[in-house]
Amino acid sequence: MTTATPTAADPTLEPLTIGARRFDSHLILGTGKYPDNETMSRALDASGCEVVTVAVRRDRLVNDKGESLLDAIDLDRYTILPNTAGCFSAEDAVRVSRLGRDILEQLGNPGASWVKLEVLGDKKTLLPDPAGTLEACRELVSDGFEVLCYTSDDPIAALRLQEAGATSVMPAGSPIGTGRGISNPSNISLCLELLKQIDASYPVIVDAGVGQSSDVSVAMELGADGVLMNTGVAHAKEPVLMAHAMRHACLAGQQSYLAGRIQKRRYATASSPWEGNVAYIPGE
Amino acid sequence: MRITLNGQPAQVPEGATAEQLVELQGLTSTICAVEINQSLVPKADRAGRVIEPDDKIEIVTLVGGG
Numbered sequence: 001m002t003t004a005t006p007t008a009a010d011p012t013l014e015p016l017t018i019g020a021r022r023f024d025s026h027l028i029l030g031t032g033k034y035p036d037n038e039t040m041s042r043a044l045d046a047s048g049c050e051v052v053t054v055a056v057r058r059d060r061l062v063n064d065k066g067e068s069l070l071d072a073i074d075l076d077r078y079t080i081l082p083n084t085a086g087c088f089s090a091e092d093a094v095r096v097s098r099l100g101r102d103i104l105e106q107l108g109n110p111g112a113s114w115v116k117l118e119v120l121g122d123k124k125t126l127l128p129d130p131a132g133t134l135e136a137c138r139e140l141v142s143d144g145f146e147v148l149c150y151t152s153d154d155p156i157a158a159l160r161l162q163e164a165g166a167t168s169v170m171p172a173g174s175p176i177g178t179g180r181g182i183s184n185p186s187n188i189s190l191c192l193e194l195l196k197q198i199d200a201s202y203p204v205i206v207d208a209g210v211g212q213s214s215d216v217s218v219a220m221e222l223g224a225d226g227v228l229m230n231t232g233v234a235h236a237k238e239p240v241l242m243a244h245a246m247r248h249a250c251l252a253g254q255q256s257y258l259a260g261r262i263q264k265r266r267y268a269t270a271s272s273p274w275e276g277n278v279a280y281i282p283g284e
Numbered sequence: 285m286r287i288t289l290n291g292q293p294a295q296v297p298e299g300a301t302a303e304q305l306v307e308l309q310g311l312t313s314t315i316c317a318v319e320i321n322q323s324l325v326p327k328a329d330r331a332g333r334v335i336e337p338d339d340k341i342e343i344v345t346l347v348g349g350g
Contacts, residue, residue, distance in 0.1 A: 030348070030349060030350025031348040031349060031350075032347075032348040032349040032350045033348065033350070034348065040348070053349060053350055054346040054347065054348065054349050055346070055347050055348065055349025055350075056317070056344050056345075056346060056347075057344055057345065057346075057347045057349075058290040058291070058342060058343065058344055069346055069347055069348050070315060070345075070346060080346070082346065083349055083350070085349050085350065091322075095319065095322055095324070098319075098324040099317040099319055099324060099342075099344050100317070100346070102317040102324055102326055102327060103315055103316065103317045103344075103345065103346055105327075106315050106317075106327055107315055176350070177350075208350075228350075229350075230349075230350030231350065234350075
């Protein structure tokens with residue numbers, strides 16, 4: 001099917017600012033788990049994203065279809081954000097960050113100074129280890145990295161990472177790959193409030209848990225600066241179509257947030273005037 | 285000379301450098317990073333880094349991930 005390609009974002013809206021870099025799109029997409037590289041490339045394009053995450057692994061230079069990831073990603077178009085996925089200690093996360101930086105420096109990609117820090121506590125839940133994450137964040141910041149830090153939706157843990165010098169704090173909507181959306185909007189909202197206390201422009205990106213486009217809208221309506229996702233697009237029945245949906249949902253959520261929602265009320269308020277009503281009104 | 289390469293036992297000639305190991309693996313034209321005993325050997329330093337017996341070496345690249 002053909003779908004009209006919308007612009008990356010409404011130019012009247014604020015860009016996503018991470019450190020010194022600015023992006024029109026507020027989505028970051030992962031590059032894992034797509035059926036093939038062609039589908040991935042089309043999905044990245046459809047999402048309008050300008051930043052993509054990648055993993056660092058032993059020399060699996062081509063996938064099981066004989067394709068290389070780097071051949072499928074336009075390095076002039078996308079900023080590559082290398083992750084430390086699969087690391088369960090601060091020490092390993094720091095090692096992997098340095099390996100990723102060396103590769104991106106060779107590629108001349110602006111993502112070389114960035115790392116998406118993940119220090120996991122448990123393989124089953126993939127929940128972050130807060131102590132290890134904080135330790136790694138401190139070390140990477142002192143080593144000159146701009147750390148985009150995956151964390152739980154615990155507002156105080158998020159605050160500690162910001163204090164440790166994280167360039168962006170990225171609380172999880174729900175555990176990685178679960179597709180359960182924003183499990184605890186109150187916590188995400190508190191994360192946003194605390195992280196933006198000193199600087200309202202500090203970038204907070206909801207990372208993980210997206211299962212459908214409305215999850216992205218919810219995150220943006222809470223005031224998030226961006227949303228990072230992978231499985232929700234890559235494992236959709238139609239990844240390219242889902243990527244389109246995510247793009248629209250992100251824009252809709254951002255505009256809805258900026259427009260300012262109405263207060264919730266206990267009772268109804270009529271949209272049509274009572275004045276001039278010809279009908280019988282019970283109780284009057 | 286015996287080393288461990290990406291978690292597997294491997295042999296390299298005496299005096300080989302990290303750069304030569306990358307070449308021996310057929311990865312000359314591939315973008316990769318090299319780590320020896322858990323320390324990064326930056327690309328620019330590979331040619332000057334001689335491999336020692338029992339070194340634990342990792343050669344990594346970028347793959348799809350989230």
